[in-house]
Amino acid sequence: MGDWQRSCRCGEPGEGDVGGELTLMGWTQSVRDHGGLLFIDLRDRSGMVQVVLNPEVTPEAHDKAKRVRSEDVLAVRGTLVHRSDETVNPNIPTGAVELMARELRVLNPSRVPPFPVDDEVEPTETSRFRYRYLDLRRPRGLRPLEIRHRMLSTIRNHLNDLSFMEVETPVLTKSTPEGARDYLVPSRMHPGKFYALPQSPQLFKQILMVGGVDRYFQIVRCFRDEDLRMDRQPEFTQLDIEMSFVQPEDIFAMVEGMMQRVFREVRGVELETPFCRLSWEEAMGRYGTDKPDLRFGLELVELSDTFRDSKVAIFTRALAAGGIVKGLRAPGAGDLSRKELDDLTELVGRYGAKGLAWIKVTDSDWQSPLTKFLSEAEKDALRDLTGVQSGDVIFMLADDFDIVNEGLANLRLEMGRRLGLVQEGVQAFTWVLDFPLVEWRKAEGRFTAVHHPFTAPREEDLPLLESDPARVKSRAYDLVLNGMELGGGSIRIHSPELQRQVLSLLDVNPDTVDDQFGFLLEALDLGAPPHGGIAFGVDRLAMLLSDSPAIRDVIAFPKSQRAVCMLTEAPTAVDVRQLAELQIRTLAGD
RNA sequence: GGGGCCGUAGUUCAGCUGGUUAGAACGCCGGCCUGUCACGCCGGAGGUCGCGAGUUCGAGUCUCGUCGGCCCCGCCA
Secondary structure, X not given: XXXXXXXXXXXXXXXXXXXXXXXXXXXXXXEEEOOOOEEEEEEEXXXXXXXXXOOOOOHHHHHHHOOOOOXXXXXXXXXXXXXXXXXXXXXXXXXXXXXXXXXXXXXXXXXXOOOOOOOOOOOOHHHHHHOHHXXXXXXXXXXXXXXXXXXXXXXXXXXXXXXXXXXXXXXXXXXXXXXXXXXXXXXXXXXXXXXXXXXOOHHHHHHHHHOOOOEEEEEEEEEOOOOOEOOEOOEEEEEEEEEEOOOHHHHHHHHHHHHHHHHHHHHOOOOOOOOEEEEHHHXXXXXXXXXXXXXXXXXXXXXXXXXXOOOOHHHHHHHHOOOEEEEEEEOOOOOOOHHHHHHHHHHHHOOOOOOOEEEEEOOXXXXXXXXXXXXXXXXXXXXXXXXXXXXXXEEEEEEOHHHHHHHHHHHHHHHHHHOOOOOOOOOOEEEEEOOEOEEEEOOOOEEEEOOOOOEOEOHHHOOHHHHOHHHOEEOEEEEEEOOEEEEEEEEEOOOHHHHHHHHHHOOOOHHHHHHHHHHHHHHHOOOXXXXXXXXXXXXXXXXXXXXXXXXXXXXXXXXXXXXXXXXXXXXXXXXXXXXXXXXXXXOOOO
16 A cells, blocks of 8 residues: 555545545456556445546556456545546446546455456355355445444444443353253363353343343344254344333333334334234234234134034044134135145145145135035135135135144245235334243143243233143233244243242252252342343344345354354364363264 | 255356257456447357266266255254
């Protein structure tokens, strides 16, 4: 660079700067060599500006420019001039001006890049993330991170305005029995012992409440060693919030205000508040899921009673086994082909359904493999309950509660898309309330917490804790947007006795309760205020705000589906001496 | 742990029921060109068809295995 100092960024020069002497630095987007005149598009994060080299004015600079290649890093000094009317480029913000170069320095030449650094062709994800630095030079690569940054800075401003305090909690912490698989970190000072990376700062933030921190938040990395998905990474970021002396209403109002501001400042969209609210039971009943996409209707219909004494064996058999029958009317879907119906059957099959019953309703008849088993009374009931009309299809599923709901919920999403019912541009927020406190895990033969073990039961359900735990509802809530779970939280248990009772209901061994949660129980016994909070998936929110198809797009250096860092190739083997120091020997031979 | 899709030039892709020397566009290299902005024109180079077996007279194409990427189920309090 020598002693040169950059005067502004490439996207910034405008007509106000014309006549000025500018020094610009950036990357070579393209070179257009006309033999005589030569143009260079100089780019940085802020944008692009055209540099002109004229061999008659500056033969030396022009000569150097002839050897400039894509992605070379340049510094150019010259005069900013107006372009003549015919040569103005309306497609870029700096298109009215250009830099007449007097002197050019190649700060660092670049090898030919492994993929073109522009938004024209999308490189494969493998090369995008292997060469993430090239990807980030493209607007398409950088934009999701810019939106993420704006979102987080808006959130910090907002919470700061509301007197929240950001506190950092430990990353080297303690493994706890419930929840996802932990990432472990061996301890050198304590051979054979391990820290765990936090799955969330849950217990620390509750302890902060006991410490009187009152209004806490943290934008914090969390770790879960589970298999990846399009919207799941092994390390992800939570917006963690906790407040003392609050009711759910206080949390809702705070979150709605925050979301309003985020959508206003990041997307320029004005959200209506208060958000919709659904009980868990209503959400499950009408949509078959606890995270319904409310951008379209297509509600499910309960049909168990209709078919209680039916001749349709698949229905009565499922009901006899304690299952349910539910249906979904797809308006105007009567033209579905056999192949399409097979595909839909395969779709519900993914969630365990053994088949998918369908009826095509036309003016003259009901076409279905089931027709001959359906009584007139059942047809009347179906007409009443679904409002079916000629040209529609009724889908029905009979199986246990989870399979029916999950199958139909996903069928509903698919049909919503196929029938073009999803209203684009609509932000359909909803709170989902009154989740069950616990659910029975057949595989494990015990109850597990639906939210987490520190969630308070509803007060009116306390008597059921002993007699019928499955019917106890919790003071938990989720925030759902367009079918995506953005965050969830709850009012916490602040009584040590109740906390012990819930832990024992979850069949946590009484010895390990004190081992694992002793510090929490002790804190609850030393003046813990009633408190509650919520945590959001920052990455998912950023995905939504940036219209990104995958979580990888909103993370600077994401991991592949097999949890490998595509840039550094971590995890890797370590030196045996490091292992010896930790007193660790691996079983995996390699 | 299970199911599915994909892997061909530097990049994005085409390559049919197996059949001559594996193609296109962009990029790259060389030449020409003084108002282009996805500059244009002429010429050229560039391939372990992910890898390994198998079937076959013959495999980019079929089969099996393997590696990698992506999507899904399980898992993710």
